[in-house]
Amino acid sequence: MKTLTYLASLVFLFTSCNCQKATTNSETTKLVDNTQTISNLNQIQEEIPVVEYAASARNLFLSVKVENKMLYVSKQRDFKDYETKITLSEKDWNDIVVLTKKIDLTKVKDWKWPTEMRYYDGAPHANVTFFSKGVAYPAAGFDHGHPPAEGEALINKILSLVPKE
Incomplete structure (x- = not known):
């Protein structure tokens, strides 16, 4: 860019x-x-917003960014640059584009979380933010592994592309 x-x-x-x-x-x-x-x-x-996903707990940190056919991943809390950079396949990128276009960015802040396990350390706290045309659209926090229904397909698709260690 x-x-x-x-x-x-x-x-x-x-x-x-x-x-x-x-x-x-x-x-x-x-x-x-x-x-x-x-x-x-x-x-x-x-037209395609940049998607940033972050999850954190005492024993976990995950930061994922999807931008222009690239997936960036960091598992370090105080990272300056993403450790892993993956070029997405055409199919994966097209899936993300289709799922992203289904999301109404003006309503992201109103997403309701399905669980509240993060309140008692039952799940890491997670958040997703969309960046489009210089404007950030953050969602309210939710439990990692249990995204809001409105963005569940997109978030699960992005997380499925993150390499497992």
Whole structure:
């Protein structure tokens, strides 16, 4: 994502500069095509929210992030970068996209948890946050392994992709 932003900035910088170099029509066409491609990629990226899932207890920590056909996993509490990075298969990515599109992000904060085991150390505390177009949509906490019904299929799909140790 940073690369695309950087490329778009460079394209904008070079096209808006009043250089004395004359450009031909073919060079201008190539530049417009590249800008449209970058714009299309950004639009596709914004349509699919980034999903971050975290679960923690005294003896467990799990942080999972799904973004742009990648699954990032960390099992360390104070991590600076995700330890495991997995490229998702086309089928897994398409499943996640379909499940993500079924979720109404404006209602995520109202999800009801099916169990309350985390209150007495019966299950790790978990949370999921969706990031779309620069806005975070966090869910209320729930028990790890018992996600709210509205996001159960998506969360279980993501957790099924996490490597077991």
